[in-house]
Amino acid sequence: MARRPDADRFSTATRLRLLGEQTAARVYRSQSRRQARRSRLTGRAAFLALVVCSLVVALAYPMRQYVSQRAEIAEQQRRMAEARQRVEELRDEKARLQDDMYIERLAREHLHYVRPGETGFITVIDPRAAEERRDDESTADRPWYSNVWNGVDNADRNK
Template identity: 75%
Template structure:
């Protein structure tokens, strides 16, 4: 320190202040440049980390979308299979009912107006509904299947 005082004593105060300011400025500049170097390294690392994360997100986005889409399709297919299973059970029950002669006879009597020998069949016609349809009373006295066969016969004849 004593050597520094002797060196400064030969210079004027202005020169000493100037040199002191230059040294201080150099010291501050060096510390700032060190911080900038540290910051730039940290920023580079952060940029690399962000780049890696973005790459992972982009790389995983399509497979994740496919996964979600396929899970949705699987759920739809399972619902469809459940509906088909339920319908199959209903059809098996109906087939079992039709295997019963009493059920088949009941349905024939109900829908086709079949009667057993010795029974008298009655067909109730709503007169308002018959007039509304325009069928008149001539066809209202007959069963529906007779009207169907008459319609087929008329359609089969050539036009007069």
């Protein structure tokens, strides 16, 4: 039995056509599977996003409360440290006030007390001289010779 060349060609053409149809069917099936997967992933992703948003909304208020309470605790700790420092300063002041020499020095400085036999001096400032002194402070940016002549003029006016 000898094969005819047309029969081989026919069978090869048929095979190629069948092969092409099978390939096309596979491609179509894989595309539809991908689309099905994509649609499932999109639904899953939407559900996951919904769950994440729900968690964020549910945890937002407690987190805000936690942060504000931590800030308040830090503020109270700072105030407590300041109060401890003030207590230490007051204890030191109390200890100093137990010393007679410290009390005497305060009395001399603030109350102008003197010991028996000492002469106390108090500096009295003339209000007009205080005004001139303020004027002198404003003349600091002028040249020195201008200040000298102003001093001579003021002395002449006060005679």
